[in-house]
Amino acid sequence: NAGVTQTPKFRVLKTGQSMTLLCAQDMNHEYMYWYRQDPGMGLRLIHYSVGEGTTAKGEVPDGYNVSRLKKQNFLLGLESAAPSQTSVYFCASRSTIGRKNTEAFFGQGTRLTVV
Amino acid sequence: AQTVTQSQPEMSVQEAETVTLSCTYDTSESDYYLFWYKQPPSRQMILVIRQEAYKQQNATENRFSVNFQKAAKSFSLKISDSQLGDAAMYFCAYRSADKLTFGKGTLLTVNP
Numbered sequence: 001n002a003g004v005t006q007t008p009k010f011r012v013l014k015t016g017q018s019m020t021l022l023c024a025q026d027m028n029h030e031y032m033y034w035y036r037q038d039p040g041m042g043l044r045l046i047h048y049s050v051g052e053g054t055t056a057k058g059e060v061p062d063g064y065n066v067s068r069l070k071k072q073n074f075l076l077g078l079e080s081a082a083p084s085q086t087s088v089y090f091c092a093s094r095s096t097i098g099r100k101n102t103e104a105f106f107g108q109g110t111r112l113t114v115v
Numbered sequence: 116a117q118t119v120t121q122s123q124p125e126m127s128v129q130e131a132e133t134v135t136l137s138c139t140y141d142t143s144e145s146d147y148y149l150f151w152y153k154q155p156p157s158r159q160m161i162l163v164i165r166q167e168a169y170k171q172q173n174a175t176e177n178r179f180s181v182n183f184q185k186a187a188k189s190f191s192l193k194i195s196d197s198q199l200g201d202a203a204m205y206f207c208a209y210r211s212a213d214k215l216t217f218g219k220g221t222l223l224t225v226n227p
Contacts (some may be wrong), residue, residue: 033215040124042206042219050213058214090160092215103150104215106160 002026006091006107013081013114021076021110023091031094032074033104034058034066036087043090049074081114088112117142119209121218128197129226136192136221138207149183149190150208154220163205166190199225
């Protein structure tokens, strides 16, 4: 099982450039999340989705946009990258079927550097 | 908004000893779930243990157990017989209906 796959794994951007991070899950999960991880800050929620065609803001949404056109994919976009967006980005997904205490499954992370 | 606080940025333990990592959370909801995740240097997020708020019994998974105090909003993780492979960053997480919120993490070092 592939689980949750993030593309790319590493990327260096110049300030002002745009890019899209792709998260794909093959577990038919309803919920998907995007987090950023910075030293000493833990994982902070950027945006999340409770199902295909839906998105919602998390704790730190500014500077990011998301789309969930297909249930298995959750895209995170940076329209004009800034050095403050240098971080490790994690995608996660979760099922709502069966037990209510289902855990989130995480991708391997994307290390993004904005210079 | 829910908040999760891990007051110990770093902890260390001797191999084979026991260590407890602290976590408190703030919520007004009655139905929620709590998790501990482990993140080794590989960066992979690994579920360690989970607890449902409506269950009074503390969850246990082999050498890992929790002390869940609902009234105090406390959810500590105890690691018994610590092993070198337990060295990692540990995150406490809270989930209600939709959002999954993490603490800032505790870096655990295991000394041989």
